[in-house]
Amino acid sequence: MKIQSLKLVYFSPTGTTEKFVNSIAKGIKINTKSCYNLTNPKQRDTEIIAKENELLIVATPVYMGRVPAIIKECLTNIKANKTPVVFTAVYGNRTYGNALLELKDILVEAGCIPLAGATFIGEHSFSSSELPIAKSRPTINDLRHAENFGKKIITKLNAIQSTKDISKINIPGNTPYGGITKLWSVDFIAISDKCKNHGLCAEVCPTGAINFENTRLIDIEKCISCCACIKNCPENARTIKKGKVKDAAIRLNSLFKEPKNLELFIE
Ligand SMILES: Cc1cc2nc3c(=O)[nH]c(=O)nc-3n(C[C@H](O)[C@H](O)[C@H](O)COP(=O)(O)O)c2cc1C
Incomplete structure (x- = not known):
């Protein structure tokens, strides 16, 4: 064909x-x-x-x-x-x-x-x-x-x-198909002093949840916890803070090593 x-x-x-x-x-x-x-x-x-x-x-x-x-x-x-x-x-x-x-x-x-x-x-x-x-x-x-x-x-x-x-x-x-399609609306991103507010995180966010002028402002309702902002930050200024998402990461890290x-x- x-x-x-x-x-x-x-x-x-x-x-x-x-x-x-x-x-x-x-x-x-x-x-x-x-x-x-x-x-x-x-x-x-x-x-x-x-x-x-x-x-x-x-x-x-x-x-x-x-x-x-x-x-x-x-x-x-x-x-x-x-x-x-x-x-x-x-x-x-x-x-x-x-x-x-x-x-x-x-x-x-x-x-x-x-x-x-x-x-x-x-x-x-x-x-x-x-x-x-x-x-x-x-x-x-x-x-x-x-x-x-x-x-x-x-x-x-x-x-x-x-x-x-x-x-x-x-x-x-x-x-x-089951499962939960509604994602958690959760404030899970810690932003350190290394953040220079240069906006790459806002550019890569697939839902426009990050404010371009002040990238510390995140609209939790829009955030889908995809972690694009964390993984693309050139300063490594963003991490997952204590709470629901971190607990999931701890569980996944211990249960799915193979x-x-x-x-x-x-x-
Ligand atoms: C909200 C959310 C839910 C996820 N659910 C699952 C899942 O059910 N099973 C799994 O193995 N990985 C799950 N993942 C991990 C992603 O499928 C995986 O990291 C994928 O490689 C991300 O693709 P990307 O790099 O193209 O964004 C989830 C990730 C996120 C952000």
Whole structure:
């Protein structure tokens, strides 16, 4: 089956999902590509249209075993027309829960044909040097696996004539998806004197929760605890303070030390 162009659609506040998407795309080697980085609020308003002779790669981090609520509407609004899709969930070594199944279902509803799915491990958003959780993942090896997954996708596309030849993929999980999609509204970020108020945190915040003029002001109602501001601060001025999120980090650090592996769903 001939593919004219590649469309990459992803959300990635702390950058691990983006690394996997780029590695998969590297393995697929289709030069014509466009990118919709939904971390940027403006991109979430862009209409995404995909045709049958295009290939979509859609990737999300897992939040509470689910697709993050913030991108659900945007994914639901994709206008696809029998577009083959590669769907990927990146998680912080705890569990991907029902997120991959939910992502597949959203994309089928949007008009896509599931071609292949995958789960990968990324450093947990709540991970720090003090409380590492899947620290420094993806490794070079993780990204090599993602690139090889891209190569398998091309082999699969070359073996079929049209989307009619794509066989059904079974993804583990349950409906209703369950879990809590409403995130905690919690004041969890400590800001030290190292903060120079230069605003990178406000720029990378996917929800506009940080005030540009005074970056110490955070709108707790908008914050989705993605930790993009913490991980992108060049001064390391932001950390997780004592409380609910820190307690979760302590639990995750002690319970999920054994590194998990990728899972590929491709016939
Ligand atoms: C609010 C929130 C909820 C999360 N829930 C889960 C989860 O249920 N299971 C898991 O393994 N990781 C979970 N994570 C970790 C992320 O899935 C993981 O760190 C991912 O690599 C982040 O992707 P990004 O770097 O593209 O932002 C959660 C992270 C956040 C911020």
